[in-house]
Amino acid sequence: MHFSIPSRSADQTTLPGSPSFKAKSRASSYHGFYSLSFFIRLRSLIFDLVTSAQSATAPEKKRQSARRRLVLLTLTLFAAVMVFVTIMYLLFANITTSDPAGHHVVLVLGLDSKNYKEDYLGRIVENRREYADAQKYGLYVRNISDFKDMVHDAAKPGWYKLPLMRSAMRDNPGSTYFWYLDQNAIIMNPNLNIESHITETKRLNSLALRDIPVVPPDSNIRTYRHVPADRMKFIISQDHEGFQTGSFILKNGEYSRYVLDAWFDKLYQEYKFQKDEKSALEHLAQWHPTVLSKMAVIPQRIFNAYPNGVGDSTYQDGDFVASLAGCNTPERSCVREFERLWDNRGRVVN
């Protein structure tokens, strides 16, 4: 089927101010896929079809109307095809390309076998394994000594978690969320599900603390007020000093790789920050809006409560995680505190 685009005839004046007028005086190269002349010819075709009915004679009218019907039919068919294609696309575009064998959430655990006894570490792993099996999550356990050559100063334990997380993300390309939980912490309530408890959009929106200083009590830079929760890719909490990096969630993607690599940069490790990777993260969040804009700061009790803390961050029965952060100082004893909490922990309710 072929219909010809009518050439500009004598009675069709180029109206002043129309694009065709300017097109004549412009250079011949066109930049877009459809040039302006294409649209002009299309327009004149439609114009011609619309006005032809009024000025045609009887047999011409019949020919014109037949031609018009043919054109209308083609256009309707084209529109139907486009609608069909759009519907198919909308229906099937949500098929995620992630590996179906990958877990939706992966727990990441780094074990310090140099400073802690085997049975202690064994019970920590058992705690994580119980939770991961109950919720059908993945578990990624490594010795932090594997990453000894990557860190600048092996004596600072805080930096190991970054290559560990990066390694977890590389080894689990199909997973969406990666939850790093420090070795010295216990999951006290294994019945809580990460999606409904933290990462689901509405829940995250209600949890995210907006407009709070990045470094308490009163840094100038504050968390964003209007970023929607579905754009948040880095979920972390704050204690009274600053970011608490013992427990954080990263969503798989370009942003997480960027944050982990930038955070782990050699110059940050060499800089002698006061609190190592915690201060480095605070620095990143204050100086680089691309990092802060996708961070969600949530209340500490949600996934990192302190059993002997003060105020809002104190652990209460039924809370998700009890953190033993800072327990390897002389005044405290990780093992003793652990024993006390271990017996009180919640069990899986089927």
Add this chain to the structure above:
Amino acid sequence: MKDKDDYLYSPASRTSRVLSRLRRLPTRLRQLMLRRRILSLILFVVLCCTIVANSGVRLLPRMPWASSKFVIILAVNQGGGVMEWKGPTEWAVERTSIANKRAYADRHGYDLAIQDMSIKKRYAHEWRESWEKVDVIRQTMKQYPKAEWFWWLDLHTYIMEPSISLEKQVFNRLENNTYRNLEDYNPLKLPVEIPFVDNTHPINLIVPQDCGGFNLGSFLIRRSEWTDFLLDIWWDPVFYEQRHMQWEHKEQDALEHMYSNQAWLRSGTAFIPQRLINAFPEGACSEWRGDKRIFYNQDERDFVVNMAGCEWGRDCFGEMEHFRKISASLQKKSWWWPFK
């Protein structure tokens, strides 16, 4: 037979008849213009437009449908005459460079963004003082929201072969034209392998390497989320504080540092052989004379010459004129060209 008295001016001879018609011409013209008011107004507007268009001044703002996928960012007015006097040779070099890029951009339908790089003298070590390239790129990306690739060109560059488009030179066979790792050519001896690099990542930054490392005199950068991250992390006060004394080339050295340390950046960066978009004249990289990978080769008709470092010890004006003449002579077509 008409009376003589009916005529005001009796048409005695042909000359006087012609003269009288000529005399009536302005009135005739005026009457015609009054009768066809709209048409004459249109013609007048067209006349003005033609004059303005041919003078090079942009009349209309850039129309959104006319924007191109490629934008050439030309960095001019380096220093702005603040630290050194800008004499007639500097002005001439600038004129030649701009005209060359404008002709190239017009020929291929690319946009040309001429960005001013004058030094804004503030307090010493005020942040971002030396990383202007990053800010300029970000600003240009905002100005050209539809463009995908941005080609940064320093002032002292010359496009020798204006008939070659960027698609033909680089992008049509991007995988073949670029290399993703430092195994073959590593002039700065950066670490060849670092953990967690993803080689299948799409390319967002195409950088040439010269004899001393990355060369940011002529490089390509793509609009993407990755690029937003790069442009944000490129300047950091902790990096600056520790290294600004060692980093002579500022953002170039910062990029080399980040390339050595951050895997996400390595994943999105590709290198291009220098002679494809950044050939050097004989004066630059003089210790590596004779190296086939670096210097401009007239027989192979290299695309762009970057007279890097000509403002320190060499003659920028002389080199620019030299290459301009070479380019003009190469573009001249002999009479037997159609039969070649």
